[in-house]
Amino acid sequence: MQDEVATLLEKTASTERMAQSRYSQRIQVCMGTACMALNSEQVKTALEHAVIENGIQKQCQVQRVGCPGLCSLGPMLRVIDKTITAEANEPRETLYQQITPEVAPAIVTSLTPAAQPTSALDAHRCEVADTFFKRQVKVVLEHCSHIDPERIEDYIAHGGYRAIQSVLTEWTPQRVIDSITKAGLRGRGGAGYPTGLKWATVAKANSSNGKKYVICNGDEGDPGAYMDRSVMEGDPHRVIEGMMIAAYAIGASQGYVYVRAESPLAAKRLRVAIRQAQRAGLLGNNIAGSAFHFDIELRLGAGAFVCGEETALIASIEGGRGQPRPRPPYPAESGLWGCPTLINNVETFANIAPIIDKGWEWYAGIGTAKSKGTKVFALTGQVKTSGLIEVPMGITLREIVFDIAGGIPNNRQFKAVQTGGPSGGCIPEKFLDMPVDYESLAKVGSIMGSGGMIVMDDSTNMIEVARFFMEFCMDESCGKCVPCRVGTVQLHRLLSKFVDKTATPADLIKLEGLCKLVKHTSLCGLGQAAPNPVISTLNYFREEYEQCLKPSP
Amino acid sequence: MSKTLTLNGQMISAREGESILDAARDAGVSIPTLCHMNGVGDVGACRMCLVELAGSGKLVPACTTKISEGMEVNSDTPQLREYRRMLVELIFSERNHVCAVCVANGNCELQDLAIHVGMDHVRYDYLYPAENVDVSHPMFGMDHNRCILCTRCVRTCDEIEGAHVWDITARGIKSHTITGLAEPWGEVNTCTSCGKCVMACPTGAIFKLGATVAEMEKDREKLAFLKNARERREWV
Numbered sequence: 001m002q003d004e005v006a007t008l009l010e011k012t013a014s015t016e017r018m019a020q021s022r023y024s025q026r027i028q029v030c031m032g033t034a035c036m037a038l039n040s041e042q043v044k045t046a047l048e049h050a051v052i053e054n055g056i057q058k059q060c061q062v063q064r065v066g067c068p069g070l071c072s073l074g075p076m077l078r079v080i081d082k083t084i085t086a087e088a089n090e091p092r093e094t095l096y097q098q099i100t101p102e103v104a105p106a107i108v109t110s111l112t113p114a115a116q117p118t119s120a121l122d123a124h125r126c127e128v129a130d131t132f133f134k135r136q137v138k139v140v141l142e143h144c145s146h147i148d149p150e151r152i153e154d155y156i157a158h159g160g161y162r163a164i165q166s167v168l169t170e171w172t173p174q175r176v177i178d179s180i181t182k183a184g185l186r187g188r189g190g191a192g193y194p195t196g197l198k199w200a201t202v203a204k205a206n207s208s209n210g211k212k213y214v215i216c217n218g219d220e221g222d223p224g225a226y227m228d229r230s231v232m233e234g235d236p237h238r239v240i241e242g243m244m245i246a247a248y249a250i251g252a253s254q255g256y257v258y259v260r261a262e263s264p265l266a267a268k269r270l271r272v273a274i275r276q277a278q279r280a281g282l283l284g285n286n287i288a289g290s291a292f293h294f295d296i297e298l299r300l301g302a303g304a305f306v307c308g309e310e311t312a313l314i315a316s317i318e319g320g321r322g323q324p325r326p327r328p329p330y331p332a333e334s335g336l337w338g339c340p341t342l343i344n345n346v347e348t349f350a351n352i353a354p355i356i357d358k359g360w361e362w363y364a365g366i367g368t369a370k371s372k373g374t375k376v377f378a379l380t381g382q383v384k385t386s387g388l389i390e391v392p393m394g395i396t397l398r399e400i401v402f403d404i405a406g407g408i409p410n411n412r413q414f415k416a417v418q419t420g421g422p423s424g425g426c427i428p429e430k431f432l433d434m435p436v437d438y439e440s441l442a443k444v445g446s447i448m449g450s451g452g453m454i455v456m457d458d459s460t461n462m463i464e465v466a467r468f469f470m471e472f473c474m475d476e477s478c479g480k481c482v483p484c485r486v487g488t489v490q491l492h493r494l495l496s497k498f499v500d501k502t503a504t505p506a507d508l509i510k511l512e513g514l515c516k517l518v519k520h521t522s523l524c525g526l527g528q529a530a531p532n533p534v535i536s537t538l539n540y541f542r543e544e545y546e547q548c549l550k551p552s553p
Numbered sequence: 554m555s556k557t558l559t560l561n562g563q564m565i566s567a568r569e570g571e572s573i574l575d576a577a578r579d580a581g582v583s584i585p586t587l588c589h590m591n592g593v594g595d596v597g598a599c600r601m602c603l604v605e606l607a608g609s610g611k612l613v614p615a616c617t618t619k620i621s622e623g624m625e626v627n628s629d630t631p632q633l634r635e636y637r638r639m640l641v642e643l644i645f646s647e648r649n650h651v652c653a654v655c656v657a658n659g660n661c662e663l664q665d666l667a668i669h670v671g672m673d674h675v676r677y678d679y680l681y682p683a684e685n686v687d688v689s690h691p692m693f694g695m696d697h698n699r700c701i702l703c704t705r706c707v708r709t710c711d712e713i714e715g716a717h718v719w720d721i722t723a724r725g726i727k728s729h730t731i732t733g734l735a736e737p738w739g740e741v742n743t744c745t746s747c748g749k750c751v752m753a754c755p756t757g758a759i760f761k762l763g764a765t766v767a768e769m770e771k772d773r774e775k776l777a778f779l780k781n782a783r784e785r786r787e788w789v
Contacts, residue, residue, distance in 0.1 A: 304724065321721070326597040326617045479702065479721070479728030480598045486643040489726045490677045510676060517639050520612055521600045 005165055005281065005288040009156055012280075016157035023061040024083050025111050027051075030076040030145065032067035032233050033226070033265050039101065040075035046101040047077075050108035060111055066234020068145035070132060071387040073097035078145070079107065095126035128385050128406060135404050137366065137392045139374045140350045144234030149269050152276040155237040161282055163356035164244045168288045171356075176249040177203060180352070183360035184372030189217060189308075189345035190420065190449045191525075192371070192438040198342065201332040203250040205340035213336045214247045214255040215317070215343040218270075219301050219308040221260065222421025223472060225452030227376040228346035230388050232259065232266035235350065236273035240283070240296060242349030245356060247294045250342050255296040258313055260303050271298055305422075305476035309524045310335075310343045312478065323478045324524035345450065347376055367393030371437035375448065381418075381455035384409045391436070398432040401455055412457040416540070420449025422469040422476075423529030425536025426462065445536040447529070462541040463548060466534045467495040473530035484527030487518040491534065498548040505549060512538065558624040559607075573615035573626055574602055584628045585637060585666055587644075588703035589616045590753060593712050599703055600640055601666070604628045612636075638670040646677040647726070648684060649698040650756070656696075656765045657757030663701060664756075680726075687732070689739030692746055692762055695732070699758040702728055706750035706759055718744045730758075 020026075029035075029044045047062045068076050077099055082091040096107065106120045138144075147154040155161070167176055181196025202212060216239060220228040232239060243255045257274075259267045274296050277283040285293045299317050306312045307322040314336050316322040335341025351373060355363045367373050371393040377400070380386045384406030391400060397417055401407065408414050416426040425446035427434075434440050438448050456465065474488040494511045497503040515531035515538075522528045538545060554569040560577055567576035572595070577584050587599035597614035604615045607625030615628065627633070644650075644663065652658050684697035707719040707730065718741055722731045733741030751759050762768065781787050 306724075326614055328618075474725060477725035479723070479725045480596070481600055482598070482640050482643055482701075483600055485702070485726055485728065486647045489680065490643065490646065493678055513639070514677075517636055521603055521636055521640065523597060523600070 006169075008280070009161055009165060012153050012156045013159075016153040020061070020157070023059060024081070025056070025060040026063055026080040027060065027107065027111075028063045028065040028078040028080070028145070030066070030068055030074060031064045031149075032071075032230055033263070034067065034071040035074035035076055036265070038074045040077075040099075042101040043075050043077070043099050043104050046104035047108060050105040053105075054108055054112050056108070056112055060108070064148050064150065065146060066144040066149050067141075067230045067388055068095070069136075069141070069388040069390075070095075070097065070126065070129070070385065072385060073126065073128075073387075075099050076126070077107070079111070081111065095129045096121065096124045097126040099124055131406065132385055132387070132389075132404055135395065135399055136390050137374050138390050139354055139363075139366070140231060140238075140347055140376050141234070141388070141390045142354070143238065144230065147235065149234050149236055150272050152237060152273065152280060155235070159357065160237050160353075161241055163353040164241050164248070164282070165288060167245055167248055167356055168290045168292055173203060173249045173251065176245060176356070179355060179360045180249075183355045183363040184367075184370075185348065185351055185355065185363070186371065186438065187345060188347035188351070188375065188450065190423065190447060192448055195344065195348055198332060198344070199246065199249050202340050202342040205333050207339050209339065211254070211337075211339045212250055212252040213339055213341045214243050214250070214252045215310075215313065215336065215341060216243055216255065216257040216346055216349055217308060217310070217313060217343055218257055218259040218263070218266065218346045219313060220263075220346070220450060221303075221305040221308055221476075222423075222450055222452040223469075224380040224454050225378045225421055225450055227378050227388065227451040229263045229266050230378075231346050231350050231376070232263070233269050236266075236269045237277065238350045238353060239270070239346055240273055240277055242344075242352035243296060244282070244287075244294055245352050246342055246344065246349065248292055250340075252342065253293045253295070255294065256299050256317055256336070257296060258299045258301055258307070258317060260301040260307075262303050267298060267300060274298060304478070305472075306478045306524070306526050309526060312524070313343070314341065323480050324526075326523060347451070368435060368437045370439055375436070375451060377451045377453045379405055379453050379455070381453075382408055382410075382412065382457040382460075383455045393437045394435040396433050396435055397427065400436070400453070401432070405455065408455070408457045410457075412459060414455070415458045415460055416456045416462070418446075418454040418456065418465065418533070419452065420447035420529075420532070421452045422472045423447060423525065423532055424449045424452075425532045426456070426465065426540065427536075428540040445532070445539055447532070461499075462537040462544050463495060463498045466537045467492065467499055469533040470495055470530065473526065477526065477530075481521075481523040481527060483518045484522045484524075484530065487514055487522075488527070488530055490514055491518065491531065495534065498545055501548050502550050503545075503548055508545060508549070511545075556620055556622045558620050558622070558626060560626050561629055567620045569620075571620055573604060573613075573618050573620055573624075573628075576620050577615065577626075577628060582628060584615050585669060586616060587662060587666060587701065587755060588705060590705050590709070590755075593705065593708040593753070596704060596708070599701075601637055603633060603636065605630060605633060634670065638672050641667050641670050641672045642675045642677060644701050645672070645675050646679050648680075648682060648700060651698075654766065655699060655757040656760045657699070661757060662755035687738050688762065689737035690744070690746070690762075691739065693738070693748065693751055694760050694762050694765075695730070695738055696758050696760065697729065699756045700730055701756060701758070702730065703755060704730075705753040705755060706730065709749045709753040714745060714747050714749050716743050716745055716747075719750060 079094045084092045185195040186192040312324040331341040376390045477484045479485045565580040595616040597617040602615040603612040605627040686696045688694040711717040732738040
């Protein structure tokens with residue numbers, strides 16, 4: 001029976017590889033949210049029509065893939081042509097940017113045997129790809145943009161579900177936890193709690209009714225952040241496999257993926273993936289012939305930012321009002337329906353399968369002493385090339401902003417980079433050479449956060465930035481505790497006085513006092529971190545606040 | 554099992570599983586509270602009972618934090634006093650708390666707390682929201698101007714009466730207590746008119762009708778009726 005699953009995986013993989021090898025040319029179209037908003041679906045249809053019109057449907061395949069990362073240049077597509085080999089006998093890969101349905105046929109024509117060299121496509125050739133991808137290391141996103149997210153066969157052909165298969169047949173739960181611990185993986189949701197330690201705590205927790213749960217936190221809501229969404233859209237099976245391994249390690253039989261309804265594509269792809277995994281016998285009872293039962297349900301969130309906080313998320317899954325509660329007890333001890341619950345972020349789960357597959361030694365070799373592995377960032381703001389990147393921990397901010405993103409456009413100067421969304425801070429130019437890891441970012445008053453990274457040039461008013469984030473926190477406060485509910489409103493009013501240049505020196509003192517109050521007395525992370533953008537801009541750009549004081553009469 | 558911990562430098566004993574708040578009150582130390590009420594579950598929302606844990610310096614709510622052996626708790630530091638005062642100021646700035654015309658004047662936990670923390674003025678802008686007063690219920694009224702969203706009524710109605718007439722709608726500064734499915738209180742047919750929410754409310758937000766200024770109604774016909782009944786034995 002156990003061999004049956006191994007055979008099934010092997011068979012699916014070889015059938016899929018064979019089916020794919022029939023095509024010598026492949027056009028991969030990005031079908032992530034950003035590119036789809038720019039008509040990539042119509043581009044794909046136009047490509048398919050053109051392939052038939054040119055009569056090359058037997059050699060050329062048009063494929064749907066996830067996000068390759070260059071979101072500002074969409075719709076993106078990649079042409080893999082095995083008939084022309086580039087260096088080291090690798091098939092030639094060409095990236096094209098900003099493809100419209102009108103340009104699409106020209107790409108297909110260029111692949112026909114009778115193709116004439118043409119300059120029509122020159123403007124669409126992606127020039128920045130070399131510099132953009134050079135410093136990146138893809139672990140979480142390794143399949144994203146290379147496989148069809150809606151086909152389990154494609155995932156299996158790329159080595160998918162191999163990790164869970166070997167875990168179920170050869171590994172003890174303890175060995176799984178030890179591997180994750182030794183790999184040094186830390187929670188990618190923002191706080192960076194050691195994942196192995198969390199797993200071990202839930203594994204050891206006693207459940208009164210014997211039940212434990214695994215929750216995948218896909219409630220990504222920081223302004224400008226879309227890492228988790230892209231992973232769920234581009235490689236949903238990877239997330240499912242990570243959850244399965246976690247469930248085996250801690251002894252859970254039920255999992256929930258919590259996705260906000262504002263990411264309909266991610267929810268759809270996960271739903272498809274869960275159904276496919278169930279049909280393949282990878283989810284359900286007696287998985288791989290073992291005594292392991294595990295199933296996953298998808299839960300849609302209504303879009304409250306606070307539901308990314310674990311206790312609020314659990315309340316929301318239970319059907320209650322999405323409000324946090326004081327911890328302890330932590331979910332590891334008393335979570336969903338009072339049972340021990342493991343709750344990890346999407347990106348954390350996406351890191352699990354490769355750690356098992358390639359070994360913790362390999363994973364621990366990437367990154368810095370205390371922050372291992374890679375981190376996916378959504379790079380936005382005033383940079384030449386924005387998009388989704390995955391970099392090893394310890395890379396400097398300068399490398400990200402200037403080498404990967406190509407620097408600041410319009411001949412302007414770099415001013416600051418904001419990390420961690422509304423809970424993070426602004427990092428000024430003097431820290432550009434600082435390595436990006438959990439400790440370094442915390443030291444300069446920001447946080448890693450879930451991976452939003454907003455670059456600002458010298459035309460940015462830092463008080464307006466602080467006010468923007470405060471407005472966000474004010475709107476998203478659940479209203480349970482006084483400091484967050486009222487404090488954020490008062491902070492927003494004070495910041496508005498600075499923006500309007502009607503603030504007095506007393507307001508500056510009030511602002512600082514209130515930041516301290518909200519930070520130290522709020523119930524959950526939302527309130528505790530809400531003043532961070534103000535505190536960090538006060539630290540590094542205090543003169544801007546002082547310049548906004550009303551001239552004394 | 555009893556445990557020993559240190560509260561404000563004094564060793565005190567406490568029962569296992571007890572909250573810091575209960576242990577402190579047993580020992581005669583008062584910690585200010587607002588959303589806490591004996592008899593209903595705690596939510597740790599008002600942050601008034603925050604205490605400092607030695608070592609980590611972390612602030613935790615005394616009402617929801619369980620004691621542990623050897624714990625060192627400080628409930629009265631200059632910093633905590635300042636925070637409590639600021640929190641009371643924030644509550645006063647949020648809605649229209651005008652004591653002079655409030656039914657609870659002199660019998661209000663918020664007023665008492667303001668005096669206790671020494672809040673003589675509010676440093677923040679008053680938000681002056683436009684709030685409604687719901688007097689659709691035949692016996693009780695709800696004045697949203699005075700509501701501090703402590704959810705004591707919500708928990709009392711849910712946990713003690715079992716009717717769950719009260720709840721909170723919307724979020725952040727727009728949060729509101731509602732009755733039923735956000736209907737006028739008088740139209741909520743799950744309300745048993747038990748009046749427990751009136752008892753639970755720390756301020757003058759939920760009150761008995763007939764208790765406010767200009768609400769007294771006199772029934773002078775009654776006197777003529779009584780006289781008639783006595784003299785002519787007519788009871789109609």
